[in-house]
Amino acid sequence: xxxxxxxxxxxxxxxxxxxxxxxxxxxxxxxxxxxxxxxxxxxxxxxxxxxxxxxxxxxxxxxxxxxxxxxxxxxxxxxxxxxxxxxxxxxxxxxxxxxxxxxxxxxxxxxxxxxxxxxxxxxxxxxxxxxxxxxxxxxxxxxxxxxxxxxxxxxxxxxxxxxxxxxxxxxxxxxxxxx
Amino acid sequence: xxxxxxxxxxxxxxxxxxxxxxxxxxxxxxxxxxxxxxxxxxxxxxxxxxxxxxxxxxxxxxxxxxxxxxxxxxxxxxxxxxxxxxxxxxxxxxxxxxxxxxxxxxxxxxxxxxxxxxxxxxxxxxxxxxxxxxxxxxxxxxxxxxxxxxxxxxxxxxxxxxxxxxxxxxxxxxxxxxxxxxxxxxxxxxxxxxxxxxxxxxxxxxxxxxxxxxxxxxxxxxxxxxxxxxxxxxxxxxxxxxxxxxxxxxxxxxxxxxxxxxxxxxxx
Numbered sequence: 001x002x003x004x005x006x007x008x009x010x011x012x013x014x015x016x017x018x019x020x021x022x023x024x025x026x027x028x029x030x031x032x033x034x035x036x037x038x039x040x041x042x043x044x045x046x047x048x049x050x051x052x053x054x055x056x057x058x059x060x061x062x063x064x065x066x067x068x069x070x071x072x073x074x075x076x077x078x079x080x081x082x083x084x085x086x087x088x089x090x091x092x093x094x095x096x097x098x099x100x101x102x103x104x105x106x107x108x109x110x111x112x113x114x115x116x117x118x119x120x121x122x123x124x125x126x127x128x129x130x131x132x133x134x135x136x137x138x139x140x141x142x143x144x145x146x147x148x149x150x151x152x153x154x155x156x157x158x159x160x161x162x163x164x165x166x167x168x169x170x171x172x173x174x175x176x177x178x179x
Numbered sequence: 180x181x182x183x184x185x186x187x188x189x190x191x192x193x194x195x196x197x198x199x200x201x202x203x204x205x206x207x208x209x210x211x212x213x214x215x216x217x218x219x220x221x222x223x224x225x226x227x228x229x230x231x232x233x234x235x236x237x238x239x240x241x242x243x244x245x246x247x248x249x250x251x252x253x254x255x256x257x258x259x260x261x262x263x264x265x266x267x268x269x270x271x272x273x274x275x276x277x278x279x280x281x282x283x284x285x286x287x288x289x290x291x292x293x294x295x296x297x298x299x300x301x302x303x304x305x306x307x308x309x310x311x312x313x314x315x316x317x318x319x320x321x322x323x324x325x326x327x328x329x330x331x332x333x334x335x336x337x338x339x340x341x342x343x344x345x346x347x348x349x350x351x352x353x354x355x356x357x358x359x360x361x362x363x364x365x366x367x368x369x370x371x372x373x374x375x376x377x378x379x380x381x382x383x384x385x386x387x388x389x390x391x392x393x394x395x396x397x398x399x400x401x402x403x404x405x406x407x408x409x410x411x412x413x414x415x416x417x418x419x420x421x422x423x424x425x426x427x428x429x430x431x432x433x434x435x436x437x438x439x440x441x442x443x444x445x446x447x
Contacts, residue, residue, distance in 0.1 A: 003305065003369070007326070011365040017336065018333065022355055116276060120276050
């Protein structure tokens with residue numbers, strides 16, 4: 001009977017999860033809400049500064065060990081906030097890209113697929129980066145590699161702009177000119 | 180009312196399988212078979228197999244050994260088809276995205292191995308409540324198939340939920356029906372096999388199984404054949420050469436907002 005109860009509870013939990021996902025419609029391609037408004041801008045330069053090892057070395061030389069740990073933890077918390085925002089933006093771009101996948105134009109569909117791929121990669125890397133940041137919060141003197149996130153975000157930016165141009169060529173996209 | 184060979188029992192066994200077979204034919208006729216090949220095979224072959232088992236059950240000329248032999252064959256065919264279908268679902272959801280496809284394949288392999296071990300353990304600890312090995316073995320195999328199937332489907336749901344990956348409507352419907360069916364069947368078979376319930380209550384669970392499968396077939400009908408209602412507001416309009424007329428101002432506003440945010444991102 002114990003085995004039956006365990007299996008019934010497991011099946012019930014699985015069913016509740018699946019039905020909750022279905023009712024929230026979060027796994028269905030939705031075209032009804034404004035996703036672009038959900039994108040939060042990221043100060044890439046500030047993030048680049050935060051992950052620069054030279055900055056850490058400079059602080060290490062200038063500050064006492066206790067002060068350094070304190071400042072380093074604050075910088076790590078800020079870094080985590082940036083990575084979380086980048087991950088949220090990636091999730092928004094995944095949905096926007098998927099919304100454009102069904103378009104009849106092959107070039108647009110390919111750009112959308114590339115955008116989704118880059119956003120998924122960023123999302124995956126963001127998780128690893130967050131793990132490392134939380135580890136570094138416990139041991140502030142350890143090294144940290146959040147640079148792939150920055151690179152991934154810049155790549156994502158390029159893909160998003162390309163899709164934007166293909167989707168709406170009538171609107172001037174000055175971003176591409178500034179890159 | 181909840182008796183074997185009653186009218187309701189016959190209806191719940193035959194109707195969903197006839198409907199599933201018709202759904203298979205409609206999929207083929209409407210030209211969407213190339214996108215749901217494994218589901219088409221599942222719909223046609225599992226319906227035929229279930230109808231054959233029903234025929235074997237009601238025909239007096241078929242003996243018990245032959246009936247269970249047919250049931251075993253049907254279960255094995257359905258098991259293989261379901262896992263082919265799950266493979267197709269996984270490939271269609273994640274296959275085109277290199278960044279998560281490899282990680283997903285690796286994880287699903289480990290999840291699959293873990294579920295096989297759990298199913299084996301569950302079968303080993305299950306009470307042998309039938310003096311006929313062919314019957315208890317059939318029940319245990321059925322429980323194992325549903326356990327692995329529901330576990331893998333939940334993993335696919337979780338994985339795509341985590342990465343915010345949306346699914347194509349038809350694929351979502353197929354997976355939803357398959358998941359509901361496998362979860363309910365897992366719970367009921369666990370109770371039938373291990374619950375030590377009296378025959379009358381076991382029969383109620385069999386009816387629950389049949390009714391759930393009927394609902395799932397209707398879900399598949401809805402998602403595969405009923406077209407999606409056109410959305411009033413489109414987030415990203417198709418603008419390529421093959422696209423239709425330009426989308427409304429809301430969609431353009433969305434894209435403008437997106438570009439403005441990205442511009443700000445670069446300039447900051």
